[in-house]
Each structure stands twice: as structure tokens, then as C-alpha cells.
Amino acid sequence: MTVFELSATVRHRGLHVAFSVGEHEVVALLGPNGAGKSTVLSVVAGLLRPDVGHATLGERVLFDVGRPGASQASFLPAHRRSVALLAQQPLLFPHLTARDNVAFGPRSAGRSRAESRAIATRWLAEVDATQLAHRRPAQLSGGQAQRVAVARALATDPGLLLMDEPMAALDVAVAPTLRQMLRRVLADRAVVIVTHDVLDALLLADRVIVLENGHVVEDGPTSQVLARPRSAFAAQIAGLNMVRGTYDGRGVRNPDGLLIEGLTEDRVDPGDSAVAVFRPSAVGVYTRPPGGSPRNVIDVTVTELEPHGDQIRVRTAELSADVTAGAVADLDLAPARRVVFAVKANEVAIYRS
Amino acid sequence: MKRWAASVVAVLLIGTAAGCGSGRSSGTSSGSPSGSPRQTLTVFAAASLTSTFTKLGREFEAAHKGVKVSFSFAGSSDLVAQIEQGAPADVLASADTKNMDEAVSAKVVENKPVAFASNTLEIAVPPDNPAGVTSLKDLATPSTKVVVCAPQVPCGAAARKVEQIAKVRITPVSEEQAVTDVLTKVESGEADAGLVYLTDVRAAGGKVKGLTFPQSSSAVNTYPIAALKKSKHATLANDFVNLVTSTEGRSVLAAAGFAAP
């Protein structure tokens, strides 16, 4: 059941989006930098007024502005929306203890001091921060502070929780614990989480929305979007190569004339716009075109080499290949070197985009 | 943050500088010299002598080719203090004998001071005289706002003296530092009446009305003048003293309301 619905246009940021969130659904909002993810959160939280749009949370109208013919615009201020926002930085109030930070929401909602403290104590326990209750934010590590910030946001019992890359500012070492904790406390809630990280999407989100240039380009269950991405960004975070073009009966031909053949998994008719998707580990790297079984052969120039697990990822402008360190040495790979990528057709998935 | 702090400091500095300039300090005035002045005669004179002495200074310059007269007008006690601290002055004209006596006892005065003018108190009221003041007695009416000089300064001492002689008890709303402060408060209508010198009323033109009262004759303020010991122009200094005490000087002073000593 849908609990939140949004449609909003912010002209000066080129944002035009519409999506909804279910009652117990965690939605991951993905997209490259500047795609408008944070703008979306600001609009929903009430920190930014859209030019046109409307949003409802449960029965309540959060805003309804700029619609021609509408009798009058409505815009609920941030503090009356029941939409909590958890930012990249914890932004704990530096003059309050951890417990008083968490009690801030209930206090503002008019609960008594004792009641608010009880709620705070409960939520601190929920995020494993009971022992931090009497510390000031300056005495907390980044991970501890973010845990307290989560408790603070949840203590208001928000109808919708917004999270703006909550793990981005943390040590890599701390992120997994926090992610586990979030997985626990976010269950049964309506949440929109902006992230760059595929792990956040995989572990926390039921659904993924991909934003590019201020528009929704993909919207679907997490597993489906990551397994069969239709947008370049989703392919990138899923770690997959993608060639976008038109299906011509044999394969996908991109605007440059490159043809990638593969297996069509569902019905694709010639002329359909389609994508060809394959894993970097399925790509072989050669100095000259190999013979043998039917392969797609692509001339590329190496742009970058980087370690990837126990292999080396060979990056080119658009595609990547994973090879062993030994192969890198044998082939004498280095940036600017021209090589050939080869991928077997049966390693390539083709579907409509 | 840093830029903000810098601008605050700048603003504070400007504010301080402006504040420094606002103090009541000596004003320097000079006549137009004929030819290039080779000598400058510096005269320290009480603030109430500003207009008369400026006029006399011009006459002096006309009579002494190549001499420029430079004035410092301020409260008499300030002037004496400055001379004692070594200020380069050739002549001192004080508004009362007390400050001149102080200069004499500090041994900075060359000759015996000469009294050259006297001044008496008048009641100054705004032109429309809102409180209907006609006599010194009216100043004791509680609803009348009276401003006088503080007893520490000469005009205040004189005011206290006439109060005692007239057996009138004035409760002032303010005891000002200087007679000009009293005058401006009457001019602006803040005060209903003030006790100032006759010459101040005269100088204020139509901005205040002066009321004479008989007891004023008992508190006459005498103005003495003297050449100073440290003067490098002893002859010129004596010439200036002579000009002030001459008939010519008398007539200029009389025109401003000063009586003979």
C-alpha cells in the first residue's frame, strides 16, 4: 500500500520527478553526483519549495503548489510534516548530550521531559548506544554520532524517514555495523535512502529508483534493477558493462556502429531500443583479435588499471575487464595501450531498455 | 569567520578614531596674514572669548606685518593644565581669577596678570519662555526645568553664589560641564531656563532670551590676561596684552557684552 506520493519540479535545478513509497518499503534513491537526489530530499523534508508539484504522506498533503487551476497552494512547513531527515553528517546538537539529542523530537512534539527521556533511552538501546547517553557529540566518534542521529530521527516516529548517504562520511570499518543496525531498525518503515553504494541498496532497500539529470530513469525491485540494469548508472554500481543501442535481429548496435551479440532473455524485436549487459570477468583481453568460438570483439584503449579483489580491473572509456595480475604483465597493459576486448555471445544478456 | 573578524576590528578602529575626534578640544583659528608670516603668536584663551579674540587677533595681525596669531580656545582649567605640561603658548587669557592664580602659583606667568573684562550671569530662556520665567525666584519652581553649570566650573560657582545671596534654592535637572552645554539645552528647548553669562546670551543671537536679575552684580566674573614666561616672542606677547586692554580692545569686548573689569 502506498503511503507516500511525490511529484515535483524544481526548475533552477532541472529536477522533475515523480515516485511513491509503500507503507513498509525502503526505497534506495541512486544516481550520479548532481542528479538531484539531495534536492528531492530537501523538497520532501520541506526545506525547499518546488515550483510545481504535490506530495501526500498518508492522509496529509505535504504540499500542493503551482498547479494551474488549483484553488490555492498549500505548503506544510518542515516541522509539521512528520518527515525526518538524516544527513550525511550526524549534525547532533553540540550543546546537548546524546540522550537529550534523541529526546529533542519528542520534547518538540509536546511530550513531558520524563516521557521524552524514556523514549530516548529506548531508542539509544535500539541503536546500541545506551552507554553513550551522557556524552556530548564532541566526545563521540563518527560512527557513534551517526547511530545517535539515527535514534534521534526515529524517536520522532516519522511517517517517512529520509536518509542522505548516511554512511558516506564514515570510516569503511564502521559502515558495516551501522548498515546492519539500519537493516534492523528500518524494517516496517517507509524510508527513502539516497546512496552511492550498491551494498546499501542490496542490504537495505526493497526497491531502487535511479535518478539521472533530475529525472527518474529506472524504478524497480532492487534485485531486478541490479541484475538487469537499464541505466548506465545502475549498471555501473552493479559492476556490469552495458552497451546501449538498438536491437537489429542479431545484437545491440550502438550509435557508433559497435555490434554486441548475445542471448535475448525476453522478447526483443528488431528496432527496439535495447541494452547488452555483461560482467567484466567475462571479458578477455588480447593484443590482437582472437579466433575460435563466436565472440564479440571490441577495439579499446586502456585508460586505467586498478586492483579489484584478487584481480586487476582494466578500464576503458566505457567498458571494463577483470584479468589476473599475471595477464597484465604478459600483455604489458598500461594506460593508453590499445587492446582488444572479447566476450562470448553466451555471456551477454540482451533486453529491452 | 576570519574575514568577519577582520572587518569588525576595522569597524572598531574606525569607531575609536571617530570617538577620539569627538572630544571637546581646542579650536585653532587664524586671521589672514599679509605676506608670509615669519612669527606666530600663540594665544590660549577661554572658550567664551572665541569671537572677540578672533576679531582682535585679526586687528593685531594687521598692525604687525609678518605675524600670525594662532588661538587655542578651551576651558580655562584645561588651558592652565596644558601650559603646565609645557604647551607652547605666549599669552593666557582666563575666564576667572582662580585658574589664573593657579597659573601664577605654577610660575608660568611672566608679569602680574591684568584684568581686562568682566562678565555677569543672566537667565537664559527659550524665546517663547514656556515656563514664564521672569525672575531668579521663578527658577526655584519645581516644575521648571533649570540647567546650570556644575559648581566645579566657574559659571557654576558663580551660579551658586547668586543662589546664596538671593536666598533662592534651585534644583537643577542637570549640572553641565560648560556654559555652552547649558546654552544648547536652553536653545533646544529641553530646559526651561539656564544660568549663563550675558555674553553667551548676546552671542546666541535670537535663539535664547536673556533676563537680567539684580543679584547678578554680586557674582561678577573677572577675566585676567598675562604674557607667559616661556614665550619666545615676549614683545609681541606684551603687545597683544596691551591691545586687549586698550580702548580698542575694550570696545570689541563691550560689543560682545563684556563689562569693564
Place this chain on the structure above:
Amino acid sequence: MSWPRPGSPHPEVANRTRAVGPPRWVFVPAAAGAVFVVLPLAAIIARVRWSGFLALVTSDSSLAALALSLRTSATSTLLCVGLGVPMAMVLARTSFPGQQVLRSLVLLPLVLPPVVGGIALLYTFGRRGLLGHTLEVLGIQVAFTTAAVIMAQTFVALPFLVVSLEGALRTSGERYEAVAATLGAGPTTVFRRVTLPLVLPGLAAGAVLSFARSLGEFGATITFAGSLQGVTRTLPLEIYLQREVDPDAAVALSLVLVLVAVLVIGLVRAGRAA
């Protein structure tokens, strides 16, 4: 004036390991400046006649002036806070056409000679001033009252509070306020529980500056309020008057004023360190 943020280097550590200092030559003008400020204070102390000091500073007129100065400065500081905090909020947290002009006008008393301020107040609240008639009808007479002293002090001191608080508000940023709003706190709650506590050091600094400025106020007071013992003659006016007859008393009182100022600044420092 900002709170330490997680991840920022600890200030003490930064101090101890500072390898890059100012160029050495700056110490010469810096020392000259310090001497220029400190030497006159030393001169006052050297000039005090200690034998009569206690009698001079405990005379009726001195005590009355000191008490009046403390009372009026405290009141005007409260007024500065009451008026200045909202002014700083409006300047720092809103934008409207003409705001820059308004800011400049509000800060004008900083650069205005106080005497000019006194004259301006006189022609506004004086008997024949802009509002004088209205006030008289209401039965309010300002001139020659302690209220006039407080007004003169507030007039000259208010910009100090507004400037330092606006700076503090700008650096403290609006992000905490936005978070507080999303946690359900209305504007007044945000102001009371987040904005104000965050700028408290700036507010304290501004209040101290205002108090010090009020304590030293001379020009506007003598022009607007007059000078009467116990009513309008504050310590600076008393010092200036005493100079006429008793330079020793003036020096003694000057020292008292310096001590009070040092005390206030010291107390606030101690309070902030705690």
C-alpha cells in the same frame, strides 16, 4: 566561536605542532601597538596618589557615579540583548530588498561620533524632537532622566551586539536549524533550543562589548541626558568634571573604570572557559 566538529584537528594539538608562524618582523609593530595601548594604562596607575585613593573613590559623588554607571550599563546591555538578538536574526537569517542598506544604517552608531548620536537622540526624543510631543502627551519625559542615559548607552552599544551576534549566527549555519525542524520543532522552539544555545559564545561576547561600550559612554550621554549626580552623571562624566577641580580624583576614578572593565571581561572569560 564554533563547536569542535568530529574529525577536525584538536585545537591544542594544532597549537603545539604549529610549524608555520607569522613572519618575524610582525613582532616589531605588534609590540609597538601593545605598548601604545598598555603604556597609558600604566601611566594612570603611576599617576594615582595612593594615600588619598580610597577617600577619593568612596566619596559620595564617586560612589553615586559608579553605582549609576553599573546600573545603567546593565540595563542597556539587557536592552541590547532584547533588541539586538532579533535584529541579528533578521539580518542573518532572512533576505529582503534593502537589507544591505538597513544593515549599514543599523551599524552606523559604530562609526558615528557619540556626540552626533546624542544630538540625534535629542532631536528624536527631546521635548521638541520628532517624538517629543507624542511622548509629552503620554506623560513621558525623557530628557534629564536616567532613562535618557540608558537610551544613549543603548544607542551606541546596540551595533556591537548585532555585529558580533550576526557573525556568530552566520558561522553557526542553518543546518542544525533545518535538522531541528525536520524533528518537528517549530520556529520558536528551534530558536530557543538550537539557535540561541549555538550562538551563546557570540552572544556573550556581544553582550560584554555592549556593556563595556555602555560603561564608557560619554558623548551621547552628556549631549542627550545632561549631568546630575545620581541621576545622569555616570562615571565618565564624573571623571571629566572632577578633572576641572581635582585631577587626582579624576585619575583615581579613571583607574576604577579601568578595573571595572577588566573585571567584567575577566568574569566573562572565566565563565566561558568553565
